[in-house]
Amino acid sequence: MATAVTEQDQDKGASTRPRAGRGRGALNPRWFGFYALVAIVVLFSLLRPDTYPTMTNLTAILSNEAVGCMLAMALFVPLVAGHYDLSIANVLTLSMICSVGMFQEFQAPIWVAVVVPVLVGALIGLINGVAVTVVGINSLVATLATGSCALGLALWWTNGTIFSENVPSGFQDLGGDLGGIPLPAVYAAVLIVVLWWASERMPVGRYLYALGDNAEAARLTGIPVTRLTIGTFVVSGSIAAFAGVVQAAVLGSGNPQVGPSLLLPAFAAVFLGGTILYLGRHNVLGTVVAVLVLAALVGGLEQLGVPFYVSPLLKGVVLLLAVALTTGRFSKVRSH
Amino acid sequence: MTSEGASVVALSGIRKEFTGQVALDDVSLAVQAGQVHALVGTNGSGKSTLVKVLAGVYSPERGSVLIDGQQVPHLTPARATELGLRFIHQDPALFPQQTVRDNISIGSRYRGSRGVRVDERRERDAARRALSAIGVDDVSPDVRLGALSQSQRTMVAVARAVQDLQGGQRIRLLVLDEPTASLPEHEAERVYGVIRDVAAQGIGVVYISHDLSPLLALADHVTVLRDGKLVASRSSSGLDEAALAQLMVGEEVQRATSSTSRPGEVVLSCRGLRGGRLQPTSLEVRGGEIVGVAGLLGSGRSTLLRLIAGSQPTDGGEVLVSGRRVPPGKPAAAIAAGIAYVPEDRRAQAAFPNLTLRENITGAALSAFRGPLRIDERAERAAVRALLDEFDVKPRDTEKQFRFLSGGNQQKAIIARCARLAPEVLLLDEPTQGVDVRARAQIHEAIKRLAARGTAVLVVSSDFGEVLDLSDRVLVLRQGGIKTTIADPATAQEQHVHHLAGTA
Structure with missing residues (x-):
């Protein structure tokens, strides 16, 4: 209303002021996420010195979180360009089913069970991208719908059951470990490095951040908006599908119930990641730190005997706080 | 209309700091009932900060707010509303999809209705009364706000x-x-x-504008701020535009001198270009030539630039740059052909508010710094710093978030972005809108410098005086077509252009 002073109101007097209240060097809030991670690890190591700071626990956490981390990456890519992809969790589900289905129904070789689901994920991403750009559907709605379709397909094929027959041990080895390092964590690490470089060091990353900030300005400066947007959804779908293949390899089965519970943690990680390293900006390394913070926290609480239902509660609260700090009321306070 | 006696609202000795930077230093302001009080100053002079102190958004470090001579110790936005202080901002937070009636009633929290049901009739009456009280009778409370003209929306x-x-x-x-x-x-x-109607009802009006000549005609009293300090507070009578501009800037404002470059070959030519409001139009612009486009809102002036820049699909005709045809309707193709475009609405169409100044300037073309896999940020920073110096963008901080720059500096940065492309054709739509006199002169200089390098420039402005000052030749657009060409704008009268364009 007219009588309220809007925040967008350009304040010419204040606009040139230096960044107020921001700590310099080690006190800069951009490092707080790292400190939180260290503090959590130290705290639980003191509380549970026998079980928490162990190699076993570390590899367990890395192995468990690899899929979630990849899913967070899948969410991250279109989010940079300003679009939500809610279909990723169900794409992951469909991909698991496809992967194991290749063995159960067709006795296919292992490479087929890896490639086909990823192609399916890319196809769903393509549909998302076309729906958002060419057809002009809001990305929340479009991806909610395609995600529902993906889940529907998965349930149709499995008829609600779990696929687990004819899974060769070679496939399950893909979800195992190599010299003590869990392979899923290795895949996630490779993905993280590639996405980090692409988003921070390559021109395409610049274009995506520009696109997410002001799509019309991006179009007028000659950035290929449609192509890039579709590209982000294809990449997102492919990553989600690959995460599904990895999950299938870890479990040795395809379970249509697995995916949906992974969506919210991915959101929590990406938005919390936006408060780490680069304030108010989604970024790869911040997201990785956020995944680790959440994992270390939940893992520690579980060791203290806190009940299982704390985890979703905690992740919900973290998501709210993270969004408040990146885009909500408190973002200005922190980025000034 | 100036009345002597106690002021309805006054600020006295206000000082406001933002972590070390003084935004306002010992500024006083007294508004009488029924007075139109102009508040002027360049971007960053502290006008908006002062208004926010009045609105209770900022609490000053020193000084006091007086309402009817009574000191108000802790002014909050809610308290300001209660005391009868009202604010309309540049972007007045209207709802284009709602009716006029709803837009007005939202401000009163639907006082005419009960919580469970909106009483359409009483709200409509209230809206009509509110409109007619300020002398507006041609706006129906039942039309959608989006169907109204800009001025009606402001009303x-x-x-x-x-x-x-x-x-x-x-x-x-x-x-x-x-x-x-x-x-x-x-x-x-x-x-x-x-x-004027509002002031006639005994309300004090504080009016902020960069458009000095109508402001002088309207205001009874003028307060000038410069760098957060009070420079002058005086009656508007006997004050002319040049004197006021000088008070604002503090030094003699140089009137733009017309360009000295000699036009070269034809660089931009349009043949039978049409689309949107624009009827088939042909024109040619030579390298080094600045061609102004004068026309009213709806004359097709902005459409012309959008069609050339590829931001709007054409219905026919063609655009050629140095004889090569430019594929229509594709901004990327237009840029590749050497066309740079500064759009009308900076906030919606040009700025990346959350990215850095550096990223805003280089966003359009990274080719100079890119290897196949990475951007050479050091080279990028150096190039941006050179541009900030050349176009005098303040602050000279390449990593500053764009949204923290003032409007004039944002605009200079956008022009720097275009200049970096070394375009053959530069299109500018309202390049100095909402920009103070100093930035305006700098932007004019920048445009001339680019023309002197052989760029063909096409400038649209609703300020016909600006068009005449800046251009080597002026096209007057009316109802979607070129009505006439003014070959010698230096000697043309602004009034004459208004006549041709259809205002007077």
Whole structure:
């Protein structure tokens, strides 16, 4: 209303002021996420010195979180360009089913069970991208719908059951470990490095951040908006599908119930990641730190005997706080 | 209309700091009932900060706010509303999809209705009363706001702000921040009329604008701020535009000198170009030539630039740059052909508010710094710093978030972005809209410098004086076609252009 002073109101007097209240060097809030991670690890190591700071626990956490981390990456890519992809969790589900289905129904070789689901994920991403750009559907709605379709397909094929027959041990080895390092964590690490470089060091990353900030300005400066947007959804779908293949390899089965519970943690990680390293900006390394913070926290609480239902509660609260700090009321306070 | 005696609202000795930087230093302001009080100053002079102190958004470090001579110790936005202080901002927070009636009633929290049901009839009556109280009778409360012209929307915003007069509440002050920034002159006139009506009801009006000549005609009293300090507070009589501009800037403002470059070959040519509002239009611009486009809102002036820049699909005709045909409707193709475009609406179409100044400037073309896999950020920073110096963008901080720059500096940065492309053709739509006199002169200089390098320049502005000052040749657009060409703008009268364009 007219009588309220809007925040967008350009304040010419204040606009040139230096960044107020921001700590310099080690006190800069951009490092707080790292400190939180260290503090959590130290705290639980003191509380549970026998079980928490162990190699076993570390590899367990890395192995468990690899899929979630990849899913967070899948969410991250279109989010940079300003679009939500809610279909990723169900794409992951469909991909698991496809992967194991290749063995159960067709006795296919292992490479087929890896490639086909990823192609399916890319196809769903393509549909998302076309729906958002060419057809002009809001990305929340479009991806909610395609995600529902993906889940529907998965349930149709499995008829609600779990696929687990004819899974060769070679496939399950893909979800195992190599010299003590869990392979899923290795895949996630490779993905993280590639996405980090692409988003921070390559021109395409610049274009995506520009696109997410002001799509019309991006179009007028000659950035290929449609192509890039579709590209982000294809990449997102492919990553989600690959995460599904990895999950299938870890479990040795395809379970249509697995995916949906992974969506919210991915959101929590990406938005919390936006408060780490680069304030108010989604970024790869911040997201990785956020995944680790959440994992270390939940893992520690579980060791203290806190009940299982704390985890979703905690992740919900973290998501709210993270969004408040990146885009909500408190973002200005922190980025000034 | 100036009345002697106690002021309705006064600020005295206000000091406001933002972590070490002084935004306001010992500034006083006294507004009488029924007075139109102009508040002027360049971007960053502290006008908006002062308004926010009045609105209770900022609490000053020193000084006091006085209402009817009584000190108000802790002014909050809610308290300011209660005391009858009303504010209309540049972007007046209207709802284009709703009716005029709803837009007005939202301001009164649907006082005419009960919580469970909106009483359409009473809200409509309230809206009509609020509109007619400020002399607006041609706006129906039932039309969608989006169907109204810009000036009518501004009037709806004013009606909403002062409607409590009908409810018996005393409105003491109405503050308008650049209410006519994007209006053509004859529409702005109507807003001025409304402002006079508001003042006639005994409300003090604080009016902020960069458009100095109508402001002088409208205001009774002028307060000038410069770098957060009070420079002058005096009656507007006997003050002319040049003197006021000098007070604002503090040094002699140089009137733009016309360009000295000699036009070269034809660089941009349009043949039978049409689309949107634009009828088939042909024109040619030579390298080094600045061609102005004068026309009213709706004359097709902005459409012309959008069609050439590829931001809007064409219905026919073609655009050639140095004889090569440019594929229509594709901004990327236009840029590849050497066409750079500064769009009309900086905030919506040009700025990346959350990215850095550096990223805003280099965003369009990274080719100079990119290897196949990475960007050479050091080279990028150096190039951006050179551009910031050349175009005098302040602050010289390449990593500053773009949204923290003032409007004039944002605009200079956008022009720097275009200059970096070394374009053959530069299109500018309202390049100095909402920009202070100093930035305006700098932007004019920058445009001339680019023309001197052999760029063909096409400038649209609703300020016909600016078009005449800047251009080597002026095209007058009317109802979607070129009505006439003014070959010698240096000697043409601004009034004459208004006549040709259809205003007077």
